[in-house]
Amino acid sequence: MRYRFRCEYLGSAFYGWQEQNEAGKTKFVTVQSSLEEAFSIALRSQVRIVGSGRTDTGVHARGQCVHFDFDGELDPRKTERSINGLTKRLIRIRNLQPCAPDFNARFDALERYYQYTIYTRPVALMRDFGWECGSLSLDLDAMEEEARAFLGEHDFIDFCIPRNDGKSTLCTLTEFRLERLNDWSCMFHIKGNRFLHRQVRAMVGTLFDIGRGRYPLGTVDRIFAKDFRGERTWAPPQGLVLQDVRYADY
Structure with a gap:
């Protein structure tokens, strides 16, 4: 069974x-x-x-x-x-x-939901569950605006660890929303049909670079178009949580 x-x-x-x-x-x-x-x-x-x-x-x-x-x-x-x-x-x-004998936790998933938390002041109690950026000032409005560029279907080959197995790197994101938790922390809500190896961390790292003024708005579209050659930041793993996986009946 x-x-x-x-x-x-x-x-x-x-x-x-x-x-x-x-x-x-x-x-x-x-x-x-x-x-x-x-x-x-x-x-x-x-x-x-x-x-x-x-x-x-x-x-x-x-x-x-x-x-x-x-x-x-x-x-x-x-x-x-x-x-x-x-x-x-x-x-x-x-x-x-x-459950049904043909249920598959991986292949039957309709949507995966991740959360990523960022702290914009030094923290001690919660640093193992978010990205502590110290006292760095981030333009959250710019990060929120740029996050919309990820929505829809895209080839995320440049937002993941490269793979050589011939499998598709197309993913469809249905939500990439920034929630301001208080005046010193925020959380990204990210939903999609599938995610590649380290994809969320690559996306959040790019938004971080935009929020701190390293790169301008429009950078995500340039990366998708393969018209970007700069170095990029990888968001650390501890801020990321697999919050939920949605199925037709579970």
Whole structure:
């Protein structure tokens, strides 16, 4: 039987989502490997889990969706409690339930929703959950205006880590909105059908460069048109959260 659940995790505690092994090196601790280990203990059987997407090292999640197959008897509530007790308060799962046998957490996703937080004053308590820019002055109006250039379908090959697998780099963004939380912090709300490796961090980094006056409005369109050669900033991972993944029935 196939099951699915939502999970949230502290990204700074893991080497990204995907299980990784390199020849001659110790196995990295990832969210996927930690969950699979917890499930193998709780269910006394090896379980392979599939997530809706692969978050980078340091990126957090509140609404990651996961599916797995298990042939034995499973009590969802008891299993949730067991997994949450085994993951050292770094991962929490919820809404564990049976689903259709052909449900796929990755390929059935209709929309992915990310949030990115920026602090424009020095902070201590929340610096692990946002980009602390110190006392740097940012033109939020310019950043908000430029963010609209990302909306719609574009080829985001120049806003990601290059890939050589032949797969499409076209993505459709339906929302890229800046919310002013208070006079010293703001949050970007970013929604789209799919995202490439480090795409959100590349986009936010470009808006940051515009907000601090390094580049003018219109830079995003120039990058899409391959008419830009300057160096660009990558936003750090800790400000990014995978907030939700939307499906037709979940």
